[in-house]
Amino acid sequence: MxxxxxxxxxxxxxxxxxxxxxxxxxxxxxxxxxxxxxxxxxxxxxxxxxxxxxxxxxxxxxxxxxxxxxxxxxxxxxxxxxxxxxxxxxxxxxxxxxxxxxxxxxxxxxxxxxxxxxxxxxxxxxxxxxxxxxxxxxxxxxxxxxxxxxxxERYENREISSTYIREELEKGNMETVSQLLGYTFFTKGEIVRGRQLGRTIGIPTTNIIPSTKKKFPPNGVYVTKSIIDGSVYQGITNVGYKPTVKENFLGVETYLFDCDADLYGKESEVLFFHFLRHEKKFGSMELLKEQLLKDNEMGREYFRLGYGQIKNFIL
The missing domain is CATH 3.40.50.620 (HUPs)
Structure with a gap:
């Protein structure tokens, strides 16, 4: 092209x-x-x-x-x-x-x-x-x-438009967003080294810093899949500033289920399927870990129920 x-x-x-x-x-x-x-x-x-x-x-x-x-x-x-x-x-x-x-x-x-x-x-x-x-x-x-x-094109008696998609994205309605787009909402970026605090609580994560020009859903935790080197990994992803540890930039941090490979420097495409909860500040790393384990189980259950099929173009 x-x-x-x-x-x-x-x-x-x-x-x-x-x-x-x-x-x-x-x-x-x-x-x-x-x-x-x-x-x-x-x-x-x-x-x-x-x-x-x-x-x-x-x-x-x-x-x-x-x-x-x-x-x-x-x-x-x-x-x-x-x-x-x-x-x-x-x-x-x-x-x-x-x-x-x-x-x-x-x-x-x-x-x-x-x-x-x-x-x-x-x-x-x-x-x-x-x-x-x-x-x-x-x-x-x-x-x-x-x-x-x-x-x-129409969806539920309304014309599909970027405005309609933004409205649903701002609500965290990722299922509807995917219906309107005709593919699963995603972001891409190089996996970079964060503070590696996840490893200290037994929940290692991958981090990408997305473009500041891209529109994102509300800060919070989502059920996601990540495509890295052609492999697809289920996981949960936090979008936001991680208030418990006070980051100063918007990050996309993903815990990949059942993956402990060294992925630094590789490109990750993160696909967003379902909104779990809003981002919040926890009083301690232990409380954060407890919540992440709950998020982890909810994410696994989402996939066990057969949800999370990657949508392709309608063409």
Whole structure:
């Protein structure tokens, strides 16, 4: 896959099918768009996802929302889906002030040679968001492309959106979050050495420090699986600042059931299945150990009951 922050200039005669949007989370609605692009692409077109390197609302100072996926996670997932080209266009002043028709002409037609454009019903673009799906349709004859408008995916009579997912994530409703995403919510990072206090109480853990740009569920303990070097480990994970020992950064600390391997320096992908409890401060390490043993048993019981199946893309 070509992954670029510069809108590429396709070769003469090379046509493309493009979908555009923020693609925060690559949720089931986004996957529906990508699925259609890949289907059309089978007719010999380059498949393109056009997005931005940062949310336009964040860039314009209208939002401080963190992303459901980091740019790196998003790019890896898009590549796994088989897309030919990911364009993460920098949201520069030039792009901010580009009129909608100029965006169509310069980026979609002149550079990417669009044969077909696939978008959702509420897609907007261009200066002050003046462009919409109707404009794309109106300009189709002039610029020689076709347009497909895809209806929203729904869950429990509500349109799936990043806002909906954030609401459920903030409540710790990980099962619903996975339903909306179409895959299990996760974070990735290199396993680093912590204070190794877990070993002193007989509960050794792995620690990763996640991106500060990523949105997380409430601080607390979750039932998780960790994928490390292709192996899948069941466990429980604490997200937060570990108030009993007073960390000053958000960490993801996981106790892996039945694993005592040396994993430092390896990448861990932690998948979140179920919320157990909120993070709290304990009066002593002994009280913390008692609670962790209870969490441990609840996590094992969760898996014994047959829960915790890893969700894959709906494509």
């Amino acid at each position: 070509i992954s670029t922050t510069v809108v590429p200039q396709f070769e003469e005669g090379q046509k493309s099918v493009i979908t555009l949007g923020k693609f925060d989370g690559l949720h089931r609605g986004h996957q529906k768009l990508i699925h259609r692009v890949l289907e059309i692409g089978k007719d010999g077109y380059q498949t393109v996802i056009f997005t931005f390197d940062v949310s336009p609302l964040v860039k314009l100072g209208k939002s401080n929302l963190k992303s459901l996926l980091t740019n790196e996670e998003r790019a890896e997932m898009i590549e796994e889906l088989g897309v030919d080209c990911l364009v993460e266009c920098p949201f520069t002043d030039e792009v901010i002030h580009m009129e909608a028709e100029d965006f169509i002409k310069e980026f979609l037609v002149n550079r990417l040679h669009a044969a077909c454009i696939v978008v959702g019903t509420d897609f907007r673009f261009g200066h002050e968001r003046r462009g919409d799906v109707r404009m794309l349709e109106d300009m189709a004859g002039k610029y020689g492309y076709t347009v497909e408008i895809i209806e929203k």
